[in-house]
Amino acid sequence: MTPKARLNLFLGIVVVFLFFYIYDRSRPFNSVGNYSYINRELDILTDPFTCNNIPERKYLEQRGLYYVLFNFVVAQRNFGCSETITLTAPGDFQFLENLVPLIRVWQGAVSIGVYAPGNDFHMALASIAYLRNCEETLIKELVSFHLIFDVDHVPNSQNNTPLIDSYIDHYDCSIPPPWETIKQEDTYRRQNKLFYPLNVARNVAKSAARTYVLFPSDMELFPPRNFVGNFLQFAKENLKLFQENSKSVFVLPIFEIEEGQTIPENKTTLQEMLKNGKAIVFHKNICLECHKVIDGDKWIEAAETEGLNLFSVGKRQGAYQYWEPFFLSTQKEQFWDERFVWEGQRDKHVHVYAFCLMDYDFVVLDNAFLVHKPGIKKVKVQDEKYSDQVKKTKQIMKGIETELQNIYGYNKKCIL
Numbered sequence: 018m019t020p021k022a023r024l025n026l027f028l029g030i031v032v033v034f035l036f037f038y039i040y041d042r043s044r045p046f047n048s049v050g051n052y053s054y055i056n057r058e059l060d061i062l063t064d065p066f067t068c069n070n071i072p073e074r075k076y077l078e079q080r081g082l083y084y085v086l087f088n089f090v091v092a093q094r095n096f097g098c099s100e101t102i103t104l105t106a107p108g109d110f111q112f113l114e115n116l117v118p119l120i121r122v123w124q125g126a127v128s129i130g131v132y133a134p135g136n137d138f139h140m141a142l143a144s145i146a147y148l149r150n151c152e153e154t155l156i157k158e159l160v161s162f163h164l165i166f167d168v169d170h171v172p173n174s175q176n177n178t179p180l181i182d183s184y185i186d187h188y189d190c191s192i193p194p195p196w197e198t199i200k201q202e203d204t205y206r207r208q209n210k211l212f213y214p215l216n217v218a219r220n221v222a223k224s225a226a227r228t229y230v231l232f233p234s235d236m237e238l239f240p241p242r243n244f245v246g247n248f249l250q251f252a253k254e255n256l257k258l259f260q261e262n263s264k265s266v267f268v269l270p271i272f273e274i275e276e277g278q279t280i281p282e283n284k285t286t287l288q289e290m291l292k293n294g295k296a297i298v299f300h301k302n303i304c305l306e307c308h309k310v311i312d313g314d315k316w317i318e319a320a321e322t323e324g325l326n327l328f329s330v331g332k333r334q335g336a337y338q339y340w341e342p343f344f345l346s347t348q349k350e351q352f353w354d355e356r357f358v359w360e361g362q363r364d365k366h367v368h369v370y371a372f373c374l375m376d377y378d379f380v381v382l383d384n385a386f387l388v389h390k391p392g393i394k395k396v397k398v399q400d401e402k403y404s405d406q407v408k409k410t411k412q413i414m415k416g417i418e419t420e421l422q423n424i425y426g427y428n429k430k431c432i433l
Contacts, residue, residue, distance in 0.1 A: 066259070068227060073091065074088060075089055075091075083167055085221050086163065086164040087221070087225055088225065090145050090149075090162040090184055091161045092127075092161045094126075096228060101228055102231065103230075104119075104123055105129075105233050106127070106128075106233075106234050106236045107130045107216075107235070108129060108235075109133065109137065109204070113144045114196050115236040116129075116153075116156055117153050118239065119236055120155045121153060122239055122240060122241070123240065125245040126159055126161075126226070127160040127161070128161050128223070129160060129161070129222055130217070130222035130225075131164050131165065132165045132166070132206070132217075133164050133172070134167050135173075136173075136205045137172075138166055138180070139172065143195045146187060149186060150188045151190035161225065163222065165214070212359070212361075213360065215364050216354060216356075216357050216364050217355045229347055230248070230249075231346055231348065233343075233346065234343055235343075238271065239388050241282050241384070247324055247325040247384075248325055248345065251326065251382070261349065265378045266345065266350065266378075266380065267344055267380045268342045268343070268380060268382065269386050269387045270313060270381065271308055272297065272299055272389070273296065273298075273301070273392075273394065274388055274393070275296075275391065284321040291317060297393065299387075302394065302395050303394060307340060311331040311337060312329040316328055325382055325385055326383045328381045328383035333369055333372065334432075338432040354368065357410060360406040361406040361409055370431060370432070370433045371425065374424075374425035374427075414433060421433075
């Protein structure tokens with residue numbers, strides 16, 4: 018090859034390299050956000066953040082009185098430890114309808130613990146297939162499902178197919194989803210009067226998450242758009258709050274809106290709804306002190322700003338001693354007490370009491386919030402329908418206070 022030919026070849030390679038470099042830097046956001054851009058900007062997170070070596074394969078685990086099929090249906094996309102945040106949530110097949118609007122605003126990894134005893138198992142599989150094939154494509158890309166059922170209510174296999182191999186990823190999209198074809202009172206769970214192991218499902222969803230930062234939430238709670246990217250940028254700028262020895266969790270104020278209203282996607286819209294009475298602080302009519310955040314009135318009045326920043330910091334003490342906030346945490350934070358079920362209430366109360374004993378800071382974020390699925394609650398269903406289970410929970414709590422104080426130490430400012 019002549020010197021001129023070698024020069025032309027070299028210049029050609031350089032031109033091709035520059036083309037793909039410029040193309041990659043200028044690509045618009047794809048359906049789940051431009052995560053390659055986030056990676057370049059937040060590589061600094063990779064070193065201090067480490068994740069558990071969680072298997073990606075499907076496997077069975079017994080958890081007390083329940084079987085768990087981990088990774089029964091897994092998301093197509095794999096994320097690095099600090100590349101996104103995993104939203105973890107409990108539910109049954111009738112809650113899964115909320116995944117469509119949730120994933121459209123979340124656009125990050127999601128891990129769902131689905132309680133599915135008896136025939137509800139097959140209804141759950143059909144619901145998952147419907148969501149993955151007939152609804153939002155982001156569900157197939159981003160959401161993993163883990164199935165839970167009682168050891169005394171193992172589902173029957175169908176067509177001689179073992180349960181662990183029973184999922185088929187197709188659905189006739191011309192027929193409605195399963196949650197529209199069966200009433201709540203006709204589900205296997207309700208017919209057999211089974212209590213909903215909410216904290217078991219929460220722990221399963223968390224155990225299966227593969228990112229360092231987690232958001233333990235519910236499928237009926239919706240954050241604003243662009244939250245994941247904004248929070249990762251916040252983490253980059255506040256790394257000391259995420260170190261192994263840090264005792265900080267990150268709170269999102271939570272609100273309810275009237276039936277028929279559109280869920281606000283930014284703080285400015287939320288503030289307008291609060292002013293005209295179309296939105297209120299979550300459970301204002303039931304337990305305002307349970308969900309009013311530190312400096313909550315000032316938070317509501319403060320104008321929306323760019324990005325995400327620290328607004329206020331405090332303890333779950335004094336005026337906030339009965340607070341039950343929803344917050345982001347990391348892999349290192351503790352799990353929920355699995356003796357509690359949804360019907361008996363107090364499923365989160367004990368959890369945050371332990372955080373008080375451990376002297377955690379609750380960091381309230383300025384432009385981030387949660388909005389519950391439209392419809393303002395005026396009474397707790399459990400108080401009327403499950404009074405016996407509520408009484409049982411109160412008995413359990415009498416012993417838990419001593420347990421946790423023995424584990425973490427006594428603090429008179431922490432109230433259970």
